[in-house]
Amino acid sequence: MSAATATVHHIPMSVKALSESPGLTSIPSDYAFASAADDYDLPLYTKDHDSIPVIDFSLLLSEDPGRRSKAIVQLGRACQDWGFFMVINHGIPETLMEAIIGVCRGFFDLSEDDKREFHAKHVLDPIRFGTSFNASVEKVFFWRDFLKVMVHPKFHSPSKPENFSDVLSEYCEKVRNLVKGLLGGISESLGLEWEYLSKVLDMESSLQILTANLYPPCPQPELAMGMPPHSDHGLLTMLVQNGIGGLQVFHGGKWVMVDAIPGAFLVNTGDHLEIATNGKYKSVLHRAVVNNHATRMSISVASGPSPDTLVSPIEGLLEQTGNRAAYLGMKYKDYLELQQSNVLDGKSCLDRVKITRAPHGLI
Numbered sequence: 001m002s003a004a005t006a007t008v009h010h011i012p013m014s015v016k017a018l019s020e021s022p023g024l025t026s027i028p029s030d031y032a033f034a035s036a037a038d039d040y041d042l043p044l045y046t047k048d049h050d051s052i053p054v055i056d057f058s059l060l061l062s063e064d065p066g067r068r069s070k071a072i073v074q075l076g077r078a079c080q081d082w083g084f085f086m087v088i089n090h091g092i093p094e095t096l097m098e099a100i101i102g103v104c105r106g107f108f109d110l111s112e113d114d115k116r117e118f119h120a121k122h123v124l125d126p127i128r129f130g131t132s133f134n135a136s137v138e139k140v141f142f143w144r145d146f147l148k149v150m151v152h153p154k155f156h157s158p159s160k161p162e163n164f165s166d167v168l169s170e171y172c173e174k175v176r177n178l179v180k181g182l183l184g185g186i187s188e189s190l191g192l193e194w195e196y197l198s199k200v201l202d203m204e205s206s207l208q209i210l211t212a213n214l215y216p217p218c219p220q221p222e223l224a225m226g227m228p229p230h231s232d233h234g235l236l237t238m239l240v241q242n243g244i245g246g247l248q249v250f251h252g253g254k255w256v257m258v259d260a261i262p263g264a265f266l267v268n269t270g271d272h273l274e275i276a277t278n279g280k281y282k283s284v285l286h287r288a289v290v291n292n293h294a295t296r297m298s299i300s301v302a303s304g305p306s307p308d309t310l311v312s313p314i315e316g317l318l319e320q321t322g323n324r325a326a327y328l329g330m331k332y333k334d335y336l337e338l339q340q341s342n343v344l345d346g347k348s349c350l351d352r353v354k355i356t357r358a359p360h361g362l363i
């Protein structure tokens with residue numbers, strides 16, 4: 001390509017640096033998300049937050065069969081009706097949850113030069129620092145910086161700040177165990193054995209990715225968006241935040257603001273649980289809004305099958321779900337690459353593997 005025809009896409013600086021520019025009172029026009037009006041611009045409901053399902057993890061492991069099966073029914077309902085729930089009594093110390101938020105904050109507070117080392121060349125690079133979602137293809141940027149680290153089956157970690165790697169490894173191992181328990185309960189809620197999903201999805205080699213999100217104060221929060229409506233790849237995403245709200249889930253045709261129980265995990269079902277269950281447990285749309293007074297941080301851990309697992313609807317579940325597979329099989333790592341290389345837009349990636357059929361009787 002000659003210099004005259006080359007187009008250089010403008011990659012913005014971090015929103016952290018932008019938000020710290022002296023005298024910033026409005027956002028640059030390429031962060032104005034509201035002008036790109038979308039279907040999700042619906043009224044916001046907070047009153048429903050009481051009904052967000054709460055799962056007591058300790059009951060899933062209870063020795064009392066009655067309490068255990070009740071908890072499993074509740075978990076199945078939460079996956080089917082909401083695709084979102086909070087988990088309490090999960091056994092992960094709050095000090096460790098605070099520590100992971102602390103070391104991630106420490107990472108974002110490194111100099112821009114230090115962080116630049118992790119500007120990725122490829123979306124599957126194991127450590128990536130960036131802004132927005134995929135700034136090289138986006139027209140509108142999101143008010144968000146991120147650090148993404150692949151921590152399993154192979155562990156990676158930035159070497160700075162000090163003790164980042166120790167906290168990351170301890171935290172992610174504990175989250176993996178929690179996910180194993182939740183998947184066991186989910187398996188049973190589908191009438192399968194506790195170990196079933198873990199085995200067919202090869203969770204021993206589960207691809208686990210930690211994403212730290214930083215949303216600095218924004219002078220015009222009503223125009224900007226932290227993360228647009230999207231569903232997550234993988235099976236379950238486990239999220240914690242620094243005490244500042246901003247996560248909204250789409251439920252019953254409305255955006256519901258999540259009012260987190262302190263110390264609880266916020267969990268959402270991902271695209272690969274939808275594919276594996278042939279649409280019985282659908283991945284949930286969610287988004288993150290920003291505010292003008294406090295820096296919000298959230299740490300999400302996405303847990304998927306092993307990178308090489310071909311994920312398609314599970315045979316044993318077809319009978320409960322209309323007898324025909326409604327999704328094409330795709331290797332998890334190929335799906336991940338596809339999702340991360342494009343703009344983040346609702347469930348557009350999942351739509352690519354969805355089999356659409358003409359209504360019965362029509363060709």
Ligand SMILES: O=C(O)CCC(=O)C(=O)O
Nearest residue numbers: 211213227247288298300
């Ligand atoms: O910050 C949040 O609450 C949402 C983050 C999120 O959706 C993600 O990391 O996929």
Ligand SMILES: [Fe+2]
Nearest residue numbers: 230231232286
């Ligand atoms: Fe998400």
